[in-house]
Amino acid sequence: MLSVFLAFLLPFILFFIATVxxxxxxxxxxxxxxxxxxxxxxxxxxxxxxxxxxxxxxxxxxxxxxxxxxxxxxxxxxxxxxxxxxxxxxxxxxxxxxxxxxxxxxxDADAVHDIIKRERQGEFARPVELLAMLDVFGPNISTMNGSDWQRQRKCTAASFNEQSNLLVWKESLRQGQQLLHYWKDNSHVDGPATMAKDTRTLTLDILVHVAFGKSFDFYGAREKKITSGPLSYRDALALILENAILILALGPQTLKKLAFVPQLGRLSNAAEQFRQYMLHMFEEQAQNVQEEKAQGNLIKSLVRASKDDKMITQDEVIGNIFVFNFAGHDNTAHSFAFSFMLLAAYPDVQEWMAEEIRYVVGNPDVLTADYNMFPKLVRTLAVFVSHVRR
Ligand code: HEM
Structure with a gap:
């Protein structure tokens, strides 16, 4: 009996010793x-x-x-x-x-900046073993070092420009207006708070519009209906991102094998549908890229780099579509959720920001606000940038 007990304990003792x-x-x-x-x-x-x-x-x-x-x-x-x-x-x-x-x-902002610069020059290597799980849909910029990173960076950097900033501005105003309308609608006030879920939808809608050219109308978490039919690109992606840790830990193949568990089955379907959407998007864009040569959004830049310049494989394009969604979604959604909470807790700061917005925009219809007003909103920038950096 004692030996069985010791045999049971042995792995834990060894683990403890290895940890110490x-x-x-x-x-x-x-x-x-x-x-x-x-x-x-x-x-x-x-x-x-x-x-x-x-x-x-x-x-x-x-x-x-x-x-x-x-x-x-x-x-x-x-x-x-x-x-x-x-x-x-x-x-x-x-x-x-x-x-x-x-x-x-x-x-120390200067030291952080210096480290990131030197990492990009190859002086420091990022711990790819901690990030490898992000390869779940294909190799991508987040899991690369050295020349592979530089190659992928070159394919993606061009799409982050003033043209896409303008799209972010316009789509943010549209989505923000819809979110405000939903939050002000009294029929939704009962039930659990959904603010953090709503900011996820908001940021995802903006991201998929700007980076992947897909447009959706905002819907609040309480309006969400679970359907058994095929999910839209946005809803498949939202489900994947909400359960990202599980997908990253298990991987789509294991998930498929465990699809008999209802929750996992739904997730596995979402992962498969999302992959199909990405493949479809790749083919669709490949056609467009041949027809128009002008600079475009992230998906166009990736497909062009793959088809025309042969700089990146199809797997890498798909991997990057996923990772840009993953890397660009959670942090912006959480930044908004925390900022809204803090602004509610500090109404004096909220009023201080609003005063400047009223002064700069000067029009009750915020939807018409011009992008060149953005740098003038220094109070808003101060609140969000200091919050994001904290
Ligand atoms: C609140 C907003 C955000 C914060 C605080 C944030 C923060 C960061 C940080 C600290 C890094 C690591 C930098 C490095 O090691 O070089 C990073 C990398 C990255 N971010 Fe963001 N980010 C934000 C928004 C976004 C958005 C909106 C996107 C996509 C559209 C995005 C995509 C990425 C990607 C792809 C990487 C890896 C880049 C690389 O390896 O070169 N991020 N982000």
């Missing part, structure tokens, strides 16, 4: 850098801990010494709770020593 050993080795490496070190005994990127931390950390405040570094830093999203406190206490640069990797946190 890795933490110690990383600590020795961190010491050579000379920055203040915070020991974080569980890696922030550990997926099991990611799921459990939100339940365990709040309990720790009732435990003696439970409010130390562990509960402050050992969970995803600690930055939002801490804000400037960690840097005020530990300096502009400090390190986390964890069993997985050492992490450096910087609060």
């Amino acid at each position: 050993w890795s933490l110690f080795s990383n600590y020795l490496i961190a010491r050579q850098v000379g920055l203040p070190i915070v020991i974080v005994p569980i890696s922030p990127e550990n997926p099991v801990w990611m799921l459990l931390a939100r339940y365990i950390i709040p309990i720790l405040q009732y435990v003696p010494f439970g409010n130390g570094h562990f509960s402050r830093f050992c969970h995803i999203g600690w930055e939002f709770d801490e804000k400037a406190r960690a840097h005020i206490e530990l300096g502009d640069a400090f390190m986390f020593g964890t069993p997985g990797k050492n992490w450096i946190y910087l609060c």
Whole structure:
């Protein structure tokens, strides 16, 4: 009986020893850098801990010494709770020593800029092993280093220009107006709050319009109907992005094998439909690209780079369509959700912003606001940029 018990415990004991050993080795490496070190005994990127931390950390405040570094830093999203406190206490640069990797946190715009520049010149390599799961629909810019990164970057950079900024502006006004209409509609006030879901729809609609030339009208989370029929491009993508961690962790093939579980089956169908949409989009754009040579949106730039210039494969085009949706959607949606919450909590800031918008736009019909007004909205820019950078 004892031996069965020990055999059961052995993997956990070995795991514990390996963790302590890795933490110690990383600590020795961190010491050579000379920055203040915070020991974080569980890696922030550990997926099991990611799921459990939100339940365990709040309990720790009732435990003696439970409010130390562990509960402050050992969970995803600690930055939002801490804000400037960690840097005020530990300096502009400090390190986390964890069993997985050492992490450096910087609060210096010039230093961050310098690192990104040098990463792009190939001086630092990004940890592709942490990002590899983003290859789920094909290799892409987020998972590349060196010359492969430069090649993919060249194919995508051209579409980020003033022409697409103008499209973002126009579509944002249209979608924002529809969202406002929905939020002001009293028939939707009962039931759970859906603000964060609504900002996801808002940002996704703008993104797919600007980058992929697809137009949708905004609908609120409470208007959403679950249908058994084929999903639209936007709804398939929304379902994939809402369940991104699951898809990234399992991959479409495993998901397909598990399709007998109803929720996973729906997700697997969405992944397959999305892939079909992307293939269709590729073929459709390939036709258009042959007819018109002018610069276009992201999908056109990618397809042109693939068909005309042979710089990128079809798999890479599909991988990039997914990753631009993934990378461009969550952060903008969350930035909006947090900003709206904070503006509601600080009505004086809201009024300060509104005063300037009224002054600059000067027209009650915001839909007609001109793009050249954008740089004049310095208060809005101050609120959003400082919030995004925080
Ligand atoms: C609140 C908005 C956003 C924030 C805070 C943000 C932040 C970042 C950061 C910090 C990086 C890493 C930079 C690096 O390592 O070089 C990054 C990369 C990236 N972002 Fe964003 N981003 C935002 C919006 C977007 C949008 C709207 C898109 C797409 C249209 C996008 C697409 C990407 C892509 C594709 C990468 C990888 C780029 C590369 O490897 O060269 N992001 N983003």
